[in-house]
Amino acid sequence: MTAADRVYAIIxxxxxxxxxxxxxxxxxxxxxxxxELSRTPIREALRRLVSDGWVEVIPHHGARVxxxxxxxxxxxxxxxxxxxxxxVRRAASRIxxxxxxxxxxxxxxxxxxxxxxxxxxxxEIATLNDRFHAELITAADSPRLQRLLEAIVQVPVxxxxxxxxxxxxxxxxxxxxxxxxxxxxxxDGEWAASVMRAHILAARAAQLHxxxxxxxxxxxxxxxxxR
Amino acid sequence: MTAADRVYAIIxxxxxxxxxxxxxxxxxxxxxxxxELSRTPIREALRRLVSDGWVEVIPHHGARVxxxxxxxxxxxxxxxxxxxxxxVRRAASRIxxxxxxxxxxxxxxxxxxxxxxxxxxxxEIATLNDRFHAELITAADSPRLQRLLEAIVQVPVxxxxxxxxxxxxxxxxxxxxxxxxxxxxxxDGEWAASVMRAHILAARAAQLHxxxxxxxxxxxxxxxxxR
DNA sequence: ATGAGAAGAGTTGTATACCATTTTAGGTTA
DNA sequence: TAACCTAAAATGGTATACAACTCTTCTCAT
Numbered sequence: 001m002t003a004a005d006r007v008y009a010i011i012x013x014x015x016x017x018x019x020x021x022x023x024x025x026x027x028x029x030x031x032x033x034x035x036e037l038s039r040t041p042i043r044e045a046l047r048r049l050v051s052d053g054w055v056e057v058i059p060h061h062g063a064r065v066x067x068x069x070x071x072x073x074x075x076x077x078x079x080x081x082x083x084x085x086x087x088v089r090r091a092a093s094r095i096x097x098x099x100x101x102x103x104x105x106x107x108x109x110x111x112x113x114x115x116x117x118x119x120x121x122x123x124e125i126a127t128l129n130d131r132f133h134a135e136l137i138t139a140a141d142s143p144r145l146q147r148l149l150e151a152i153v154q155v156p157v158x159x160x161x162x163x164x165x166x167x168x169x170x171x172x173x174x175x176x177x178x179x180x181x182x183x184x185x186x187x188d189g190e191w192a193a194s195v196m197r198a199h200i201l202a203a204r205a206a207q208l209h210x211x212x213x214x215x216x217x218x219x220x221x222x223x224x225x226x227r
Numbered sequence: 228m229t230a231a232d233r234v235y236a237i238i239x240x241x242x243x244x245x246x247x248x249x250x251x252x253x254x255x256x257x258x259x260x261x262x263e264l265s266r267t268p269i270r271e272a273l274r275r276l277v278s279d280g281w282v283e284v285i286p287h288h289g290a291r292v293x294x295x296x297x298x299x300x301x302x303x304x305x306x307x308x309x310x311x312x313x314x315v316r317r318a319a320s321r322i323x324x325x326x327x328x329x330x331x332x333x334x335x336x337x338x339x340x341x342x343x344x345x346x347x348x349x350x351e352i353a354t355l356n357d358r359f360h361a362e363l364i365t366a367a368d369s370p371r372l373q374r375l376l377e378a379i380v381q382v383p384v385x386x387x388x389x390x391x392x393x394x395x396x397x398x399x400x401x402x403x404x405x406x407x408x409x410x411x412x413x414x415d416g417e418w419a420a421s422v423m424r425a426h427i428l429a430a431r432a433a434q435l436h437x438x439x440x441x442x443x444x445x446x447x448x449x450x451x452x453x454r
Numbered sequence: 455a456t457g458a459g460a461a462g463a464g465t466t467g468t469a470t471a472c473c474a475t476t477t478t479a480g481g482t483t484a
Numbered sequence: 485t486a487a488c489c490t491a492a493a494a495t496g497g498t499a500t501a502c503a504a505c506t507c508t509t510c511t512c513a514t
Contacts, residue, residue, distance in 0.1 A: 254494080255494085255495075256495095284495090286496080288495070289494070289495070290495090
């Protein structure tokens with residue numbers, strides 16, 4: 001692992017932690033002194049962060065942590081609604097039994113974590129959910145599709161989205177996972193794509209309209225205790 | 228504009244021109260001497276070209292211009308079929324009169340060039356077609372959608388595709404342009420998206436199955452003289 | 455008081471140098 | 485002939501010095 005790799009990981013982590021706030025500048029010299037490195041590896045790390053969409057460079061002025069507006073989030077969901085169904089549409093005719101089993105285990109593990117329901121469990125669900133989608137992308141076997149999705153699905157958004165979920169939304173998400181697996185096992189790409197589309201649209205609804213949940217809170221409680 | 232930006236643009240252009248053939252190596256030292264620059268900006272440009280998918284790096288050996296397989300072309304069309312309709316779906320509710328006029332002029336100009344039909348005219352059509360799509364993307368007003376399309380629509384493919392067109396396919400393409408404009412003028416995103424989808428699928432058919440044209444050559448001639 | 459313009463600080467952009475690593479080609483030896 | 489060794493060539497990674505640019509601030513004339 002090179003110094004540039006480490007710098008890349010460190011800066012990215014600090015952006016995720018909120019240590020580097022959106023809109024603030026990441027100074028090459030500052031990081032360099034702190035990590036006792038020259039500007040060269042820092043620059044390379046910053047360029048990679050730019051191409052990954054984490055920071056933007058203003059020529060001769062600096063690298064700024066990107067700010068996410070509501071509009072940005074909507075744009076990403078709009079594209080995910082197109083691309084993620086395509087992932088499973090392709091995967092349906094290409095996935096093999098071992099990977100299906102692997103998906104099943106991930107779904108099972110996520111469901112168990114759902115039962116716990118605490119904040120840490122939510123975090124773990126988010127991690128497993130990422131792996132679930134990553135498995136699907138691998139099964140889809142389309143490097144370009146993978147690249148496009150990696151380019152737009154920024155972890156800070158997807159990671160936090162689970163915390164916005166109501167119990168109903170969370171369990172709905174788990175049911176989607178199961179149904180996607182069934183559709184893939186059946187080799188039915190359109191079925192899988194439809195479920196995935198619903199899956200993404202549900203995520204968007206939870207992300208964009210969290211206040212609506214409050215009015216339904218009592219009903220969710222009933223559903224939760226009913227399981 | 229920095230030197231690295233210029234190098235990036237120059238190398239990309241040379242790949243498009245065919246000056247740097249697929250599979251050939253882009254040597255840092257060679258470009259550096261030619262443009263009278265050090266390796267630093269060249270390296271930066273090459274890294275960006277790698278992350279944009281134009282070249283690939285063989286460790287310790289060099290940066291090679293990527294070769295396009297039939298599968299790559301299919302992958303790109305598969306993604307364009309998803310993304311380009313989304314462009315006009317968005318544009319339908321956002322486009323203004325001046326831009327509609329501009330699209331009309333481009334369509335008009337392309338149709339005139341169709342009448343000529345020589346190789347140079349085809350080249351000019353390809354250029355105008357690129358501008359047509361670029362106008363649509365601007366009207367769609369989605370930076371991410373634009374970025375994704377720029378990332379996958381490698382011009383060497385789209386540029387040459389028109390030369391594969393039969394007359395029938397070429398005129399069909401022109402009719403698509405007109406119908407897209409009509410749909411946009413009507414503010415009907417789904418109509419526009421459907422036509423665009425057909426537009427891309429037609430392009431794919433022309434690109435992937437050029438031999439099929441030969442059997443129809445006489446009929447095409449008739450159609451051409453019939454207009 | 456206000457606007458234009460210049461100077462300065464701060465920051466990035468580029469050149470150059472150094473050594474490590476790897477590949478490749480060529481030559482040597484058994 | 486085949487295996488091995490060696491040297492050249494190219495990139496990979498980093499450090500350092502200097503050039504160029506941007507933005508701010510201060511001055512000065514109106």
